[in-house]
Amino acid sequence: MAATTHLAPARPAGLPAPTGRAGFGGALRSELTKIRSVRSTYWTLLALVIVTVGIGTLACVGAVSHGGDVRGPGFDPTFHSLVGLILGQLIIVVLGGLTITSEYATGMVRTSLSVQPRRGTLFAAKAVVFAAVSLVTGLVASFASFFIGQAILSSKHLGTTLGQPHVLRAVIGGGLFLAVCGLLSFGLGAIFRHTAAAITGSIGLLFVLLILSNFLPQSWQNHVDKWVPFNAGSQIWSTVADPGTHMFSAWTGFAVFAGYAAIATAAGFILFRKRDA
Amino acid sequence: MIEARSLTKRYGEKVAVDHLSFSVEPGKITGFLGPNGAGKTTTMRLILGLDHPSVGTVTVNGKPFEQLAQPMREVGALLDAKAVHGGRSAYSHLLCLAQTNNLPRRRVGEVLELVGLSEVAKKRSKGFSLGMGQRLGIAAALLGDPAILMFDEPVNGLDPEGIRWIRNLMKTLAAEGRTVFVSSHLMSEMENTADHLLVIGRGKLIADCTVAEFIARNSVSAVRVRTPQPEALVKAVTAAGGSAVPSADGDAIVVRGLYAEEIGDLAFDNAVRLHELAPAQASLEEAFMELTSSSVEFRAGVAEPSAGQPAHAGRGA
Numbered sequence: 001m002a003a004t005t006h007l008a009p010a011r012p013a014g015l016p017a018p019t020g021r022a023g024f025g026g027a028l029r030s031e032l033t034k035i036r037s038v039r040s041t042y043w044t045l046l047a048l049v050i051v052t053v054g055i056g057t058l059a060c061v062g063a064v065s066h067g068g069d070v071r072g073p074g075f076d077p078t079f080h081s082l083v084g085l086i087l088g089q090l091i092i093v094v095l096g097g098l099t100i101t102s103e104y105a106t107g108m109v110r111t112s113l114s115v116q117p118r119r120g121t122l123f124a125a126k127a128v129v130f131a132a133v134s135l136v137t138g139l140v141a142s143f144a145s146f147f148i149g150q151a152i153l154s155s156k157h158l159g160t161t162l163g164q165p166h167v168l169r170a171v172i173g174g175g176l177f178l179a180v181c182g183l184l185s186f187g188l189g190a191i192f193r194h195t196a197a198a199i200t201g202s203i204g205l206l207f208v209l210l211i212l213s214n215f216l217p218q219s220w221q222n223h224v225d226k227w228v229p230f231n232a233g234s235q236i237w238s239t240v241a242d243p244g245t246h247m248f249s250a251w252t253g254f255a256v257f258a259g260y261a262a263i264a265t266a267a268g269f270i271l272f273r274k275r276d277a
Numbered sequence: 278m279i280e281a282r283s284l285t286k287r288y289g290e291k292v293a294v295d296h297l298s299f300s301v302e303p304g305k306i307t308g309f310l311g312p313n314g315a316g317k318t319t320t321m322r323l324i325l326g327l328d329h330p331s332v333g334t335v336t337v338n339g340k341p342f343e344q345l346a347q348p349m350r351e352v353g354a355l356l357d358a359k360a361v362h363g364g365r366s367a368y369s370h371l372l373c374l375a376q377t378n379n380l381p382r383r384r385v386g387e388v389l390e391l392v393g394l395s396e397v398a399k400k401r402s403k404g405f406s407l408g409m410g411q412r413l414g415i416a417a418a419l420l421g422d423p424a425i426l427m428f429d430e431p432v433n434g435l436d437p438e439g440i441r442w443i444r445n446l447m448k449t450l451a452a453e454g455r456t457v458f459v460s461s462h463l464m465s466e467m468e469n470t471a472d473h474l475l476v477i478g479r480g481k482l483i484a485d486c487t488v489a490e491f492i493a494r495n496s497v498s499a500v501r502v503r504t505p506q507p508e509a510l511v512k513a514v515t516a517a518g519g520s521a522v523p524s525a526d527g528d529a530i531v532v533r534g535l536y537a538e539e540i541g542d543l544a545f546d547n548a549v550r551l552h553e554l555a556p557a558q559a560s561l562e563e564a565f566m567e568l569t570s571s572s573v574e575f576r577a578g579v580a581e582p583s584a585g586q587p588a589h590a591g592r593g594a
Contacts, residue, residue: 016381106362114352
């Protein structure tokens, strides 16, 4: 660093005359730069893919080596290969939460708002960029899990293909599921402005509610179970409805699940607008 | 031009900023002076729309900050140099800011060059020293080549080299015709850099004047005089337009409104013997401390224009 920096004129090459407004396009590019320029993004996304694909692979290897007992009418080779999503969701919520809470933890949010004070623009750009990044990564994880899983299952003729009924929807649904999990955490991050709170809250909604619902009396479960976030959201990545349950159909369930994330994100947005930064 | 009208911010019961009205005029350095906790940072946060005012308004170039078409083109601010994501490189940090206002990518390189951080552009800002962090914050403020710059306590914690750099920078920016609004809790800092002063204490405006006026009004010069003929001296001093009161220790007279030389001449003309003639200049720092620590009392004091200077304080009502 130069000891005595001589101040050159502040516009050596000059800036073009300002035209238009600082708007959504600029905010999108900025948020993309932000998410790409920190290492935690890459580590988290890499972990997401490895864990999702790894668990799916193990599950398929298990199914093949244990033989006949999985071959019942309820066996869903697609769901089986995507079972890693159950742990993948725990990783995407970390990134979803961090996307917004890291701005608070570092104080960056104050800098961000002093260059783009229109909070709706900033918040929407952040949500869109995060959703896009997590959807793309989610699809990669989901398709990779499917293809690897089916390759393993097909050795015992248990596999399926994308051409079979509902299979393509389920695999794409796996990516959608992860993106929505992340958005849920993003919304909670905006509400709590605290990383641990956002992640704990998301895991509570996705995991703990699922476990708690098992303790309900059977007659209640039939009415309540389908509303549990994980149950609603995971219908989209199965191709065979579990017999004897009262779950939503794939898209209805996904809409309910996305609704939860939308409520969290909308609440986060309202607070983001209203509160002092 | 920044204009505040009855700007007020309450946090629960606490009033951080209390009906502030002021304007920051273009083309000069306006010092925003007050002790820690006086409401300087809150005022700057209100200007940038980071906090919402409880009462009143503040505008930048006639508009609330969030309505500026391209905020970076009009205002560059450095409130807290630590308000960056430490995991991001200096270059990426500036790039993500520049992109919000559609500034060209090359501008990032230019400001890095300007503040002397080109060599560490690709390094994560986590490892930056305080001075480097401050330079990064200034680079961000300069990105949009704005006509208004706002710095909150920019020299806090810097070494003498860094302090000198910031001072020169502010002077250069003002010389280019920019508005520089800079806060400090140190009067000495403002003496060296500012043209105009806004002084606040406990959230209230207590002075709005040029630095010269502030010095004239607040650093009352007094002369301590000891003489065996006090009545004759007091009479002569009063006749010449000065004021004389017994000193606190009771063995001298404190004369105000006349220079030591004038008092000496008066004594000579009136054949008064002097045993002591000592000018005592209250330091600006002391005047400032006194002024801000008892801001409420001071406000009551300036309400009656006594010093011959127009009292700007508290004009916000």
